[in-house]
Amino acid sequence: MNTLAIKVGSTIQDGAAHVVSIDDKRITVARTATGSTVNVSRRLVEKTRARFAAGELIAVHANGSQGGISYTSTVEHTVLAAIGGNITKDGRHWRREG
Numbered sequence: 001m002n003t004l005a006i007k008v009g010s011t012i013q014d015g016a017a018h019v020v021s022i023d024d025k026r027i028t029v030a031r032t033a034t035g036s037t038v039n040v041s042r043r044l045v046e047k048t049r050a051r052f053a054a055g056e057l058i059a060v061h062a063n064g065s066q067g068g069i070s071y072t073s074t075v076e077h078t079v080l081a082a083i084g085g086n087i088t089k090d091g092r093h094w095r096r097e098g
Contacts, residue, residue: 002049005084014076029078031057040078048079057093069094 006012006027010019017029022039027040048069051058061076062068069076080087086097 002031004045004082006081010081012081013074015073018076019078025080027078028060029074031074038072038074040075040082044066045079045082049083050085052083052096057090057095060089060092060094086089 004022004027006019006022008019008022012018012029015032015051017031017038019027020030021028025042026038027042027045029040048058059066059068061071061073063071069079076089080094088095088097
Protein backbone atom coordinates (compact mmCIF):
# COMPACT_ATOMS: atom_id res chain seq x y z
CA MET A 1 0.00 0.00 0.00
CA ASN A 2 1.29 3.48 -0.88
CA THR A 3 2.46 6.00 1.67
CA LEU A 4 -0.02 8.65 2.81
CA ALA A 5 0.75 12.36 2.75
CA ILE A 6 -1.15 12.84 6.03
CA LYS A 7 -0.76 11.57 9.58
CA VAL A 8 -2.74 11.58 12.81
CA GLY A 9 -3.30 15.21 13.76
CA SER A 10 -3.17 16.54 10.18
CA THR A 11 -5.83 19.11 9.35
CA ILE A 12 -8.10 18.67 6.37
CA GLN A 13 -9.97 21.25 4.31
CA ASP A 14 -8.46 24.35 5.91
CA GLY A 15 -9.15 23.11 9.43
CA ALA A 16 -12.71 21.88 8.85
CA ALA A 17 -11.59 18.41 9.98
CA HIS A 18 -8.57 16.61 11.43
CA VAL A 19 -7.21 13.07 11.23
CA VAL A 20 -7.85 11.10 14.43
CA SER A 21 -6.63 7.65 13.36
CA ILE A 22 -5.12 5.74 10.47
CA ASP A 23 -4.89 1.99 10.04
CA ASP A 24 -4.41 -0.34 7.08
CA LYS A 25 -8.10 -0.15 6.13
CA ARG A 26 -9.24 3.39 6.86
CA ILE A 27 -8.50 6.98 7.76
CA THR A 28 -10.82 8.41 10.42
CA VAL A 29 -11.33 12.16 10.51
CA ALA A 30 -13.36 14.30 12.90
CA ARG A 31 -15.28 17.33 11.71
CA THR A 32 -14.15 20.34 13.73
CA ALA A 33 -17.58 22.00 13.96
CA THR A 34 -19.55 18.95 15.07
CA GLY A 35 -17.03 16.41 16.33
CA SER A 36 -18.69 13.76 14.18
CA THR A 37 -16.33 11.26 12.59
CA VAL A 38 -16.05 10.07 9.01
CA ASN A 39 -14.23 6.93 7.88
CA VAL A 40 -12.45 7.08 4.53
CA SER A 41 -11.31 3.76 3.11
CA ARG A 42 -7.69 3.33 2.11
CA ARG A 43 -9.07 1.52 -0.96
CA LEU A 44 -10.77 4.76 -2.09
CA VAL A 45 -7.49 6.64 -1.64
CA GLU A 46 -5.57 4.09 -3.73
CA LYS A 47 -8.29 3.92 -6.38
CA THR A 48 -8.22 7.72 -6.72
CA ARG A 49 -4.41 7.75 -6.80
CA ALA A 50 -4.55 5.28 -9.73
CA ARG A 51 -7.09 7.46 -11.55
CA PHE A 52 -4.77 10.47 -11.23
CA ALA A 53 -1.81 8.36 -12.39
CA ALA A 54 -3.82 7.45 -15.50
CA GLY A 55 -4.25 11.17 -16.22
CA GLU A 56 -7.92 11.25 -15.35
CA LEU A 57 -9.63 14.51 -14.37
CA ILE A 58 -11.82 13.91 -11.34
CA ALA A 59 -15.14 15.72 -10.94
CA VAL A 60 -15.43 18.06 -7.95
CA HIS A 61 -18.08 17.27 -5.32
CA ALA A 62 -19.44 14.23 -7.17
CA ASN A 63 -19.84 10.53 -6.40
CA GLY A 64 -17.73 7.89 -8.11
CA SER A 65 -20.53 7.05 -10.53
CA GLN A 66 -20.47 10.72 -11.58
CA GLY A 67 -16.71 10.76 -12.17
CA GLY A 68 -15.80 12.10 -8.74
CA ILE A 69 -14.52 10.82 -5.41
CA SER A 70 -17.44 11.49 -3.07
CA TYR A 71 -20.29 13.95 -2.78
CA THR A 72 -19.27 14.41 0.86
CA SER A 73 -16.74 17.24 0.99
CA THR A 74 -14.90 15.84 4.04
CA VAL A 75 -14.32 12.50 2.28
CA GLU A 76 -13.23 14.20 -0.95
CA HIS A 77 -10.73 16.48 0.79
CA THR A 78 -9.38 13.67 2.99
CA VAL A 79 -8.64 11.56 -0.10
CA LEU A 80 -6.93 14.50 -1.82
CA ALA A 81 -4.85 15.29 1.29
CA ALA A 82 -3.87 11.62 1.69
CA ILE A 83 -2.63 11.47 -1.90
CA GLY A 84 -0.75 14.76 -1.59
CA GLY A 85 1.28 16.37 -4.30
CA ASN A 86 0.22 19.20 -6.56
CA ILE A 87 -3.55 18.77 -6.88
CA THR A 88 -5.43 21.74 -8.28
CA LYS A 89 -9.04 22.56 -8.96
CA ASP A 90 -9.52 23.21 -12.65
CA GLY A 91 -13.07 24.53 -12.90
CA ARG A 92 -15.27 21.56 -12.05
CA HIS A 93 -12.43 19.00 -11.91
CA TRP A 94 -9.46 18.04 -9.74
CA ARG A 95 -6.18 17.64 -11.61
CA ARG A 96 -2.89 16.25 -10.27
CA GLU A 97 0.31 17.54 -11.78
CA GLY A 98 3.42 15.38 -11.77
